[in-house]
Amino acid sequence: MARTADADFKTRLQNWIPKLVLSPTIAMMAVFVYGFILFSVYLSFTDSRLLPSFGWVGFENYSKLWRLSHWEVSLTNMGIFAALYILICTAIGLTLAIFLDQKIRGEGFLRPIYLYPMALSFIVTGTAWKWFLDPGIGLENIMQSWGWVNFSFDWIKNRDYAIYTIVLAAVWQTSGFVMAMFLAGLRGIDNEILKAAQMDGASNWNLYRRIIIPQLRPAFLSAFVILSHLAIKTFDLVIAMTGGGPGRATELPATFMYSYTFTRNQMGIGAASATIMLMTIAAIMIPYLYSELREKK
Amino acid sequence: MSAATQDTAIRTGRVTRTLIYLVLILFALFYMLPLYVMLVNSVKPLDEITGGGMMNLPQEFTIEPWLKAWSTAQIGVDPTGLAPYFWNSIKMVVPAVIISTVLGALNGYVLTKWRFKYDTIIFGLMLFACFIPFQIVLIPMARMLGLMGLAGTTWGLALVHIVYGIGFTTLYFRNYYAVFPTELIRAAQIDGAGFFQIFWRILLPSSGPIAVVSVIWQFTNIWNDFLFGASFAGADSQPMTVALNNLVQSSTGVKEYNVHFAGAILAAMPTLLVYIVAGRYFVRGLMAGSVKG
Incomplete structure (x- = not known):
């Protein structure tokens, strides 16, 4: 009797250990991720300013937020930035991947060069681009010293064009990564289909347009999801390059949230903007993760 | 992985091939540009830069900017250079990387080999x-760190990075252990091996590559973080990026x-070195975070 009870206890313990091991993580997730999300969402419905406060104000912060020109500028910039960033990264990534896939000598040399920006901090690359694009010492000055006296390039200081310099730096940072995603996709395509199509006399152009690119659908989807979530989270790069300026020309939702919460003491509005950012990302990520995890089964 | 066996069998003419090489090389130059700018300008006197010579190689070579960035430059109110902040980053990164990787390994093990209801x-x-x-x-988080007495400390920052890094480390180990033969584990169980014995003796010895992926990913991400550092660090616990x-x-x-350029390279150095030494693993981590499986 005693022996079986003992064995019983042992198996029961064995059944509990896995859950015990997982429990610190589950507890951290419950508090630091989902608890905090609820707390922030709750704050967005309160009159919090410098410090969290619990006076319920309903949707007031949201209606204030949508009337702020500052928020409107951030959203417009986000639209321009995200659209160009995703489009250009995808175009460059796909082109480089297709070109690299043509049995290129030196592929092993080129690939790491395309990818190293991903290993750098946005503050580092932001610093490099900030000074390289600075009209006083950077590109404009260089071209003028090379003899193009009338050359002018002051986008980073120009309210109408500064956002495009952020696009440039962000594309520089991530397009190599997109290339790697497409290259992995290309390398996974079955060669037999390609050989058959070539026998039928398909031109290279048609081969890519009709057969290869359609097969890269999963890579396109991943690239889109990853890039759009990176776009919405873009923060460091703007801080390092322009600090949101000139004026508000490069403000994005992430920088808006930061300045309203921590420097303008409008925590309720800051929390409301963070909630909107979260909902946008959730709308993209949840269906994606759901389908990825389902496929596994 | 070898390119030769994966030949897509596209026939290209000589002109097309030249064009392809040209484009590939132009892009390589584009990617190298900021690194070049940082490197050459970090070893020149200031007047060579302001005089329109940013793209030129230094006429007068000097390591003065590096020394200044490291030990005497004005950061905030004190002329301390970046050195103390570099050590802050190290003190934050090391525990955060180790703890998040260990937890990720255990989580991955539980989620693949001890499956239970709702684990997915x-x-x-x-x-x-x-x-x-x-x-x-x-x-x-700012309030919680205050309540825990960790506001403005390196430990507080490390905790933040552990919490938000576990998802990725778990993902790596889960995907890695998913293809590990479950029969081996059942057999060991029948022989009376317990939970930790199985992990220690059977899974861990073959986890080298994925542990490297996880460590490198966490190291790079945490070292490069700016948002958490800027939000939660105190004056004497700021990480390198903030400084x-x-x-x-x-x-x-x-x-x-x-x-500035010398400082930027100093901040980039650790992750860049890791990339040069173990880039393969870094790329693997990058890909696992996007195209799973």
């Missing part, structure tokens, strides 16, 4: 946590571009 949902919730915009947790930003944005005195 739990994993999904962990995974989603990697992608949330961290703005949504900044306010409560570099303070150096570059400071509006007092002459802008010493050469010192």
Whole structure:
């Protein structure tokens, strides 16, 4: 009797250990991720300013937020930035991947060069681009010293064009990564289909347009999801390059949230903007993760 | 992985091939440009930069900007250079990387070999946590660190990085252990091996590559973080990225571009070295975070 009870206890313990091991993580997730999300969402419905406060104000912060020109500028910039960033990264990534896939000598040399920006901090690359694009010492000055006296390039200081310099730096940072995603996709395509199509006399152009690119659908989807979530989270790069300026020309939702919460003491509005950012990302990520995890089964 | 066996069998003419090489090389130059700019300008006197010579190789070679960036440049109010902040980053990164990787390994083991009801949902919730915009947790986290007595400390920052890094480390180990033969584990169980014995003797010895992926990914991400550092660090626990930003944005005195560039390379050095030494593993981590499986 005693022996079986003992064995019983042992198996029961064995059944509990896995859950015990997982429990610190589950507890951290419950508090630091989902608890905090609820707390922030709750704050967005309160009159919090410098410090969290619990006076319920309903949707007031949201209606204030949508009337702020500052928020409107951030959203417009986000639209321009995200659209160009995703489009250009995808175009460059796909082109480089297709070109690299043509049995290129030196592929092993080129690939790491395309990818190293991903290993750098946005503050580092932001610093490099900030000074390289600075009209006083950077590109404009260089071209003028090379003899193009009338050359002018002051986008980073120009309210109408500064956002495009952020696009440039962000594309520089991530397009190599997109290339790697497409290259992995290309390398996974079955060669037999390609050989058959070539026998039928398909031109290279048609081969890519009709057969290869359609097969890269999963890579396109991943690239889109990853890039759009990176776009919405873009923060460091703007801080390092322009600090949101000139004026508000490069403000994005992430920088808006930061300045309203921590420097303008409008925590309720800051929390409301963070909630909107979260909902946008959730709308993209949840269906994606759901389908990825389902496929596994 | 070898390119030769994966031949896509596209026939290209000589002109097309030249064009392809040209484009590939032009892009390589584009990617190298900022690194080149940082390197050459970090070893020149300031007047060579301001005189329109940013692209030129240094006429007068000097390591003065590096020394200044490291030990005497004005960061915030003190002329300490970046050195103390470099050590802050190290003190934050090392425990955060180790703890998040260990937890990730254990989680991955449980989620693949000790499956229970709703484990996929739990994993999904962990995974989603990697992608949330961290703005949504900044306010409560600041308060929580205060309540825990960790506000403005390196340990507080390390804790933050552990919490938001676990999703990725778990993902790596889960995907890695998923293809590990479960029969081996059942057999060991029948022989009476317990939970930790199985992990220690059977899974861990073959986990080398994925542990490297996880460590490198966490190291790079945590070292490069700016948002958490800027939000939660105190004056004496700021990480390298925050200090570099303070150096570059400071509006007092002459802008010493050469010192800024030297500082930027100092901040980039650790992750760049890791990339040069173990780039393969870094790319693997990058890909696992996007195209799973």
